[in-house]
Amino acid sequence: MDQFEGSIDDLQNKQPEWDAKSIFSKLIQKDQLVGDLYSINYDEGKVLVHDFHRQKVGGIPSLSFLIATRVNPENEIDYKDEDASIILLRVMDAAQIPQDKEAENVRINTSQRISGEVDKNWDGKDSMDLNTRHVLGFSGVSCRIIGTFYLEQDEDKPHNGLKLKFGSDISNYYSNKGFKIFKPNAQALEEIVNYCDPLNIKTHIEKYGNTERVKLGFVRYASTNRKHQQVDDVPVYIYPADLLSQKSALFGMTRTGKSNTTKIIAKSVYELRLPEKAENNPIRIGQIIFDPNGEYANENVQDKDKNNNPNALKNIWRQNSELKQKSDDLKSKYLAETDNGKKQVIKNEIKSIAETEVVTYGILKHPKDPFRRLMKINFFEEDNLQIGKEIIDFKIADQSAQYFKNFRQIVFNKPIESDYENQGEYFGQLKRYERRVLIYRTLLNKAGFNPPNRNVDISRMFSSDLRTAMINYEEKKFSKKQGLINSAGQVLGLSSVTWDSLFPAFEGLFHFLSTADFNTFNQDYISNHTTDESNDSTGEGWAEAELESLLEMFNYSKAVNLIGGVSIQHTVDVGTDFANDIYQDLLQGKLVIVDQSSGEPELNKSSATRIMWHIFKGNQSAFRNGVDNIPEILVYLEEAHNILPAGNDLDLSDVWVRTAKEGSKYRIGMVYATQEISSIQKNILKNTANWFISHLNNTDETKELKKYYDFADFEPSIRRAQDKGFLRVKTLSNMFVIPVQVDKFEIKTS
Structure with missing residues (x-):
C-alpha cells in the first residue's frame, strides 16, 4: 500500500x-x-x-x-x-x-x-x-x-x-x-x-469501565471441518460485559458442549477481577450456579486437563496467582506439621483463602469438599419459623386441596407489644401465637424433622376448662374418636411431654373442634371474656382460623409425607438462613456454586426459587432506595426446564419471569441452559440477548429457534451436525450469528 x-x-x-x-x-x-x-x-x-x-x-x-x-x-x-x-x-x-x-x-x-x-x-x-x-x-x-x-x-x-x-x-x-x-x-x-459496534464498546465503558474480551473458540462453518478451508484457526471473542444484566440462553442436546460453554462464560466473567486480565478497571461480579448434576461444584473425570489434574470450576480462584501462592505455601506447611491442632488452624486458613473467591453449597456433605456449606436451617428455631414455613410452602405449592391452600396462608409473625392498646390483649395474642407454634413444631416432628429437645413444656398452654371438656366427652357408642379426644385432654394437661405424644393429642383436639361439646365450651369461653391462667381470652373464639388450619393437617397422611420431603434441609446445628448467606456472598463478588445433585427435583426447584426471590428483592430494594452501585449478579441455571416456568405458563408474577423482564434495571443477569427451547416461558425467550446454540435433533425445537435473529439460516445445520462444542453464537455485541467451535474449558494457574 x-x-x-x-x-x-x-x-x-x-x-x-x-x-x-x-x-x-x-x-x-x-x-x-x-x-x-x-x-x-x-x-x-x-x-x-x-x-x-x-x-x-x-x-x-x-x-x-x-x-x-x-x-x-x-x-x-x-x-x-x-x-x-x-x-x-x-x-x-x-x-x-x-x-x-x-x-x-x-x-x-x-x-x-x-x-x-x-x-x-x-x-x-x-x-x-x-x-x-x-x-x-x-x-x-x-x-x-x-x-x-x-x-x-x-x-x-x-x-x-x-x-x-x-x-x-x-x-x-x-x-x-x-x-x-x-x-x-x-x-x-x-x-x-469479531466486529463490535463502537457504541456498544462505549456503553461497556460507561457502565462497567471495562472492555475486556475473551476467546470463546474459533470459526467453524461445518461438521466437516477440513483444514483446507483455511479458517480453522480464526479466533472468535466475546465480551463478558455483554452477559451482565442480560439473559443468555444455551440450547442443545446432552453432551454437545452446553456445560463446557457455561464454564467458559463463568470463567470469563470471573477473570474481569484479575489485574492481568482487566488492568483498566478490575470488577468483581457475583455469580451463582444452580448445579443439578454436581459437575461445577465437584471435581470429575470430564474436567481433568491433559495432565490428568483436576480442572473443576470451583478451583477457578487458583487463577489468582497471589491466592494460589498463599494456598500452596500453606499446603506445604500443613503437610510438614505434626500437631493436629495446628494442622486444623492451617486448614481453616486455606479455607478462608478459597472462600474469598468461591463458595460451594449443598444439601449434603461431600467427602472431597470439606469446605462445603450446608443448605440447611433449624426449622424449630424461632427466627427460622417463617423461613422454614416458606420452604415447605414451595414444596406444596402445586397441591390444590383446600387444606393445603389454608396451610399456605399461615404466617408466623410474633405479636409486638407496642401494636396493642392494652397488655391483656397483647398477652392473649401472644399465647395464641405460641400455641400455633407448638402445633406447627409437632407437625414438623411427625414429618421427620428431629427436634432440638426430646421433651417440650406445654404448661399453661391449654386451659383447665378445655381439658375437662375433652376428658368428659362421651358418645352414645364409644369410638376411636372419643378415645382420641379423651386421651388428648389428659396429655394436654401435663407440664412436660414428648413431641411424639403431642401428635395424637392434637389429632384428638382437631376432632374435638367439630363436636357439640366444643361449641358449648366455646360459647362459655366467649361469654366469660376473662383472663384465665392461659392468658388467651381476647373476646374471640378459642380456635382461630390459622389454628384450625394447622390442626387439619394432622388428619391427612399425605400432608405429613409431603412436608417430610423437606426434612433434608433441617438441622439443629445451623442457625442462619442459607438464602441470606448466599446473597451476602454474591454482594462480595464471589462465585457461588449450589450443588443440587443430592436433592429431589421439587426441593431443588423450591430452594432455587427462594434463593432467587432473595436476590431479586435484595437488588430491587437497592434500586428503589437509589443506591449508586447496585451489585451486579449473574445467575446460571443448568437443566433450566426443571426450574423455569413451562413454555405455556403465562404467570408473569413468577420470579424467573420477573427477573427476565425486570432484571436488567436491577442488575441481575441470567444464563440458562436446556435441551428444549419450547420448554422455556415465552417472556423469558423474548428478553434473551445472548444465544449459544449447539445440536438440536428435531424440528419442533428448531422451529421455535427460527423466530429469533438469523438462526433460520442455520436450522438444517443445527439438526444435522452433532459435533461436541460446535455452536452458533449471537451475543449483544455481535451483529449477526457466528458459527463457532468452542474451546475446551481449562484453568490456567501458571
Missing part, C-alpha cells in the same frame, strides 16, 4: 482517504476473488463462481461468509461515495443459472460415454475437451445478505479519522451494477466475526 508523502498539513488533509484504504485493505484481498454478483435484492444475492477460484480459496463451505464490493483498496477511495462499502453475505445453497440444464445434459452424455470404465471420470481430459470443462466449471451460489460495512468519521480520533460501521441491511441496490465477490482470508474473517 502506497504511503502518503508531504507536510503534516497534507497528511491531515488526506487522513480520511488514508484511513479508508487502511480499513478496507484489512477486509479485501485480491487473491481471494471467487466470482461476481449477478443478481441482488434487499434480502439475497446470487454469485457466479468458477471451480478454479473455488478451489484456489480452499472451497466455499455452506454458511461461510463472503463479501461483495466495488472497492479496490489500491485506488483512491472517497468514503462518502455510495460504492465505498462492503456487503457481507452468508452462503446458503446453490443457485440456478441459465446454462445449468444444458450443462447437466453434457455431463449425462459424457457419463454415458465412459460408463463402466473405472479409471475414467466424466470430467477427465480424455472425456471432455478443455473449453467445455471451463464453461461447465461455472455455477451459481445463493447468499443471504447479512448487512453492510461502511465508513464514517470518528469524532474521537484526531483529524476526524474514519471508523468502520455495520448496518444490518443494505440501503440501496442497482440491478445492473456488478460487484466482485471475495472470500475473506483468516485476517479479514477475524475482523468480520
Whole structure:
C-alpha cells in the first residue's frame, strides 16, 4: 500500500482517504476473488463462481461468509461515495443459472460415454475437451445478505479519522451494477466475526469501565471441518460485559458442549477481577450456579486437563496467582506439621483463602469438599419459623386441596407489644401465637424433622376448662374418636411431654373442634371474656382460623409425607438462613456454586426459587432506595426446564419471569441452559440477548429457534451436525450469528 508523502498539513488533509484504504485493505484481498454478483435484492444475492477460484480459496463451505464490493483498496477511495462499502453475505445453497440444464445434459452424455470404465471420470481430459470443462466449471451460489460495512468519521480520533460501521441491511441496490465477490482470508474473517459496534464498546465503558474480551473458540462453518478451508484457526471473542444484566440462553442436546460453554462464560466473567486480565478497571461480579448434576461444584473425570489434574470450576480462584501462592505455601506447611491442632488452624486458613473467591453449597456433605456449606436451617428455631414455613410452602405449592391452600396462608409473625392498646390483649395474642407454634413444631416432628429437645413444656398452654371438656366427652357408642379426644385432654394437661405424644393429642383436639361439646365450651369461653391462667381470652373464639388450619393437617397422611420431603434441609446445628448467606456472598463478588445433585427435583426447584426471590428483592430494594452501585449478579441455571416456568405458563408474577423482564434495571443477569427451547416461558425467550446454540435433533425445537435473529439460516445445520462444542453464537455485541467451535474449558494457574 502506497504511503502518503508531504507536510503534516497534507497528511491531515488526506487522513480520511488514508484511513479508508487502511480499513478496507484489512477486509479485501485480491487473491481471494471467487466470482461476481449477478443478481441482488434487499434480502439475497446470487454469485457466479468458477471451480478454479473455488478451489484456489480452499472451497466455499455452506454458511461461510463472503463479501461483495466495488472497492479496490489500491485506488483512491472517497468514503462518502455510495460504492465505498462492503456487503457481507452468508452462503446458503446453490443457485440456478441459465446454462445449468444444458450443462447437466453434457455431463449425462459424457457419463454415458465412459460408463463402466473405472479409471475414467466424466470430467477427465480424455472425456471432455478443455473449453467445455471451463464453461461447465461455472455455477451459481445463493447468499443471504447479512448487512453492510461502511465508513464514517470518528469524532474521537484526531483529524476526524474514519471508523468502520455495520448496518444490518443494505440501503440501496442497482440491478445492473456488478460487484466482485471475495472470500475473506483468516485476517479479514477475524475482523468480520469479531466486529463490535463502537457504541456498544462505549456503553461497556460507561457502565462497567471495562472492555475486556475473551476467546470463546474459533470459526467453524461445518461438521466437516477440513483444514483446507483455511479458517480453522480464526479466533472468535466475546465480551463478558455483554452477559451482565442480560439473559443468555444455551440450547442443545446432552453432551454437545452446553456445560463446557457455561464454564467458559463463568470463567470469563470471573477473570474481569484479575489485574492481568482487566488492568483498566478490575470488577468483581457475583455469580451463582444452580448445579443439578454436581459437575461445577465437584471435581470429575470430564474436567481433568491433559495432565490428568483436576480442572473443576470451583478451583477457578487458583487463577489468582497471589491466592494460589498463599494456598500452596500453606499446603506445604500443613503437610510438614505434626500437631493436629495446628494442622486444623492451617486448614481453616486455606479455607478462608478459597472462600474469598468461591463458595460451594449443598444439601449434603461431600467427602472431597470439606469446605462445603450446608443448605440447611433449624426449622424449630424461632427466627427460622417463617423461613422454614416458606420452604415447605414451595414444596406444596402445586397441591390444590383446600387444606393445603389454608396451610399456605399461615404466617408466623410474633405479636409486638407496642401494636396493642392494652397488655391483656397483647398477652392473649401472644399465647395464641405460641400455641400455633407448638402445633406447627409437632407437625414438623411427625414429618421427620428431629427436634432440638426430646421433651417440650406445654404448661399453661391449654386451659383447665378445655381439658375437662375433652376428658368428659362421651358418645352414645364409644369410638376411636372419643378415645382420641379423651386421651388428648389428659396429655394436654401435663407440664412436660414428648413431641411424639403431642401428635395424637392434637389429632384428638382437631376432632374435638367439630363436636357439640366444643361449641358449648366455646360459647362459655366467649361469654366469660376473662383472663384465665392461659392468658388467651381476647373476646374471640378459642380456635382461630390459622389454628384450625394447622390442626387439619394432622388428619391427612399425605400432608405429613409431603412436608417430610423437606426434612433434608433441617438441622439443629445451623442457625442462619442459607438464602441470606448466599446473597451476602454474591454482594462480595464471589462465585457461588449450589450443588443440587443430592436433592429431589421439587426441593431443588423450591430452594432455587427462594434463593432467587432473595436476590431479586435484595437488588430491587437497592434500586428503589437509589443506591449508586447496585451489585451486579449473574445467575446460571443448568437443566433450566426443571426450574423455569413451562413454555405455556403465562404467570408473569413468577420470579424467573420477573427477573427476565425486570432484571436488567436491577442488575441481575441470567444464563440458562436446556435441551428444549419450547420448554422455556415465552417472556423469558423474548428478553434473551445472548444465544449459544449447539445440536438440536428435531424440528419442533428448531422451529421455535427460527423466530429469533438469523438462526433460520442455520436450522438444517443445527439438526444435522452433532459435533461436541460446535455452536452458533449471537451475543449483544455481535451483529449477526457466528458459527463457532468452542474451546475446551481449562484453568490456567501458571
